[in-house]
Amino acid sequence: MSKKSHDYGRFASNYSELGLENTYYLAFRDIPSLLETYTQGLVTLDHGCGAGRSSRFLQSLGYTVTGADMSLDMLQQARSRDPDGRYEQLHSSSLPFDDATFDLVFQSCVAEEIPGIALMNEIFSEISRVLKRSGVVVVVTRDGAIGSGEWSSFVITEPEDGLRSGGQVKLFIREKNITLLDYVWFHSDFESVFDKSGLKILERHQPIATGEEPYHWYQELDKSFWNIYVLRKVADSTM
Numbered sequence: 637m638s639k640k641s642h643d644y645g646r647f648a649s650n651y652s653e654l655g656l657e658n659t660y661y662l663a664f665r666d667i668p669s670l671l672e673t674y675t676q677g678l679v680t681l682d683h684g685c686g687a688g689r690s691s692r693f694l695q696s697l698g699y700t701v702t703g704a705d706m707s708l709d710m711l712q713q714a715r716s717r718d719p720d721g722r723y724e725q726l727h728s729s730s731l732p733f734d735d736a737t738f739d740l741v742f743q744s745c746v747a748e749e750i751p752g753i754a755l756m757n758e759i760f761s762e763i764s765r766v767l768k769r770s771g772v773v774v775v776v777t778r779d780g781a782i783g784s785g786e787w788s789s790f791v792i793t794e795p796e797d798g799l800r801s802g803g804q805v806k807l808f809i810r811e812k813n814i815t816l817l818d819y820v821w822f823h824s825d826f827e828s829v830f831d832k833s834g835l836k837i838l839e840r841h842q843p844i845a846t847g848e849e850p851y852h853w854y855q856e857l858d859k860s861f862w863n864i865y866v867l868r869k870v871a872d873s874t875m
């Protein structure tokens with residue numbers, strides 16, 4: 637059973653008001669230092685830019701960002717918040733960019749919306765194709781191994797038969813009263829997809845709260861909600 641997971645026609649306006657607080661804060665807290673460590677250029681694709689929150693964040697770090705997304709509703713929000721920004725609509729997993737265009741391909745909170753491994757392979761092969769040989773990919777995604785429980789930004793409810801790769805969990809976003817169905821992808825799924833796409837993992841980072849942040853934490857002090865993957869093209873990749 638797989639239900640329509642993300643109805644952005646309904647939620648785009650609400651979603652566009654989400655900031656980088658609470659559990660979302662941890663998704664982005666360590667991105668500046670990871671980018672400083674690994675990137676060698678500024679030309680960036682924000683794949684699945686949504687309402688542009690991640691694109692504006694990358695711009696604030698000095699990157700030259702093209703946001704791309706399949707949802708016109710989300711792109712309209714992105715464009716209205718950032719009229720000078722560059723945002724493009726995608727119509728499939730194919731990316732309308734030449735080979736080796738980008739120094740950085742960034743993707744946040746998108747992989748958990750991709751409904752199948754075959755599609756995931758297509759998307760990451762395209763990402764690998766448009767990445768320069770010296771480029772890096774950064775993927776921020778909910779850790780699929782996380783089951784039912786409360787987080788500062790979220791309440792997760794897993795299905796009665798538990799978590800399985802490609803299954804769905806219910807994700808309630810407290811700040812905006814939005815309920816979504818997210819797909820479950822485990823670390824082993826990502827390893828296989830990246831491998832097939834000609835990408836190798838340089839680092840898997842799992843941000844934990846320190847307790848110094850101005851937020852009320854649930855499990856964030858002990859456990860990471862997020863997996864952040866830093867990837868590079870494998871040297872002999874023809875993609």
Ligand SMILES: C[S@@+](CC[C@H](N)C(=O)[O-])C[C@H]1O[C@@H](n2cnc3c(N)ncnc32)[C@H](O)[C@@H]1O
Pocket residue numbers: 644683684685686687688689690704705706707710726728729743744745746749750759
């Ligand atoms: C949860 S939003 C995240 C937006 C933004 N990256 C952020 O962190 O705020 C996920 C976005 O991914 C987009 N998306 C989902 N599947 C996609 C795909 N196959 N290609 C491009 N965008 C996709 C959705 O339309 C949605 O706007």
